[in-house]
Amino acid sequence: MLLYLAQEGRGIGLANKLRAYTLQDGGLDTVDADQVLGFGDDERQYAVAVDMLNALNIDQVQLLTNNPLKMEALRQGGIEVVSRQALYGSVTDHNQRYLNAKATRGGHLLEDVLSGQR
Structure with a gap:
């Protein structure tokens, strides 16, 4: 659903x-x-x-x-x-700052993708 x-x-x-x-x-x-x-x-x-x-x-x-x-x-x-x-999508030069802000400031669970693991 x-x-x-x-x-x-x-x-x-x-x-x-x-x-x-x-x-x-x-x-x-x-x-x-x-x-x-x-x-x-x-x-x-x-x-x-x-x-x-x-x-x-x-x-x-x-x-x-x-x-x-x-x-x-x-x-x-x-x-x-x-x-x-x-x-997860791909981390690029265009979205890395945005994803970092979502993780560090918004608490989103993005550690694996931001550290290069998946």
């Missing part, structure tokens, strides 16, 4: 995500850019995902994520996260 939540840019919306990209091009990392725009580190809410799973009578999931906040939100909503599957 794949759930899609329309929460682009960690919940700040597509237009603000584009504004944040401009700030990142000016040297800010992803977290600082969102804060300059007046947003927190992550504005997403996961209660709707819990509601969707409950409506489908699903109380256990294998979650595809690098974000521990998603796992905790589902657990708090009564959904058992039986396992987590990491999602």
Whole structure:
């Protein structure tokens, strides 16, 4: 089952995500850019995902994520996260700073990909 939540840019919306990209091009990392725009580190809410799973009578999931906040939100909503599957792309010169910020500032579980292991 794949759930899609329309929460682009960690919940700040597509237009603000584009504004944040401009700030990142000016040297800010992803977290600082969102804060300059007046947003927190992550504005997403996961209660709707819990509601969707409950409506489908699903109380256990294998979650595809690098974000521990998603796992905790589902657990708090009564959904058992039986396992987590990491999602990795390739680290490039263009995304390394962004991924480092997600790991160090956002707590994302990216150690393996950032250290070159997979």
